[in-house]
Amino acid sequence: xxxxxxxxxxxxxxxxxxxxxxxxxxxxxxxxxxxxxxxxxxxxxxxxxxxxxxxxxxxxxxxxxxxxxxxxxxxxxxxxxxxxxxxxxxxxxxxxxxxxxxxxxxxxxxxxxxxx
Numbered sequence: 001x002x003x004x005x006x007x008x009x010x011x012x013x014x015x016x017x018x019x020x021x022x023x024x025x026x027x028x029x030x031x032x033x034x035x036x037x038x039x040x041x042x043x044x045x046x047x048x049x050x051x052x053x054x055x056x057x058x059x060x061x062x063x064x065x066x067x068x069x070x071x072x073x074x075x076x077x078x079x080x081x082x083x084x085x086x087x088x089x090x091x092x093x094x095x096x097x098x099x100x101x102x103x104x105x106x107x108x109x110x111x112x113x114x115x116x
Contacts, residue, residue, distance in 0.1 A: 001040040002086050003116070009035045015110050017060065021085025026060045027113040037059045040116040047088040048114035050079060050096065061113070063106040067098045081106060
């Protein structure tokens with residue numbers, strides 16, 4: 001879970017930015033959540049993607065981090081990524097494994113960001 005405040009509630013059910021350490025996530029907000037509210041954003045490990053290198057500054061739904069742990073589980077690789085605000089798990093296909101210590105970017109489709 002990643003904590004942060006809602007930067008600005010978008011009108012008409014559009015995606016709203018949630019500020020997190022190291023960037024922002026655009027998410028659909030449940031009813032009753034207003035601008036400034038502190039929320040938790042849930043992202044399932046299978047719904048995130050990893051790519052090489054640091055995140056571009058100001059890129060929504062991209063979080064830069066470093067691989068702190070990598071475990072091969074046969075049909076997938078479980079990566080633990082240290083980001084500025086939290087540790088996140090990302091699962092990937094074994095052909096897309098990243099070595100421990102690698103600088104990576106986590107990318108998440110806004111449809112997979114669940115605000116609690």
